[in-house]
Amino acid sequence: MMKKGGCSAASIAMILVIIGAINWGLVGLGGFFGGNWNVVNLLLGSWPVVEWIIYILVGIAGVMMIFGCKCLSCKESCEGRPTTMNQNSSNMGGN
Numbered sequence: 322m323m324k325k326g327g328c329s330a331a332s333i334a335m336i337l338v339i340i341g342a343i344n345w346g347l348v349g350l351g352g353f354f355g356g357n358w359n360v361v362n363l364l365l366g367s368w369p370v371v372e373w374i375i376y377i378l379v380g381i382a383g384v385m386m387i388f389g390c391k392c393l394s395c396k397e398s399c400e401g402r403p404t405t406m407n408q409n410s411s412n413m414g415g416n
């Protein structure tokens with residue numbers, strides 16, 4: 322699964338967002354079934370600070386998914402898409 326969505330940071334962000342989404346879904350399901358299905362809390366409940374850091378990382382990853390990664394490898398991966406046409410300014414013809 323390398324180089325699918327860009328650089329490793331973008332891949333990690335996507336994985337974190339997926340983990341956060343699934344975990345949040347489990348929290349909701351656990352509420353109905355009367356159990357704590359918060360996997361992050363179950364795994365890291367003994368270390369609250371680590372647990373909070375995971376939540377913060379998931380939040381940062383979500384923001385990253387909104388704005389996109391600006392690194393070179395991510396730009397290259399987006400080259401084929403027509404959504405970045407505006408960035409190619411036409412002022413390079415300097416004669």
Ligand SMILES: [Zn+2]
Pocket residue numbers: 327328329330331390391392393394395
């Ligand atoms: Zn990137």
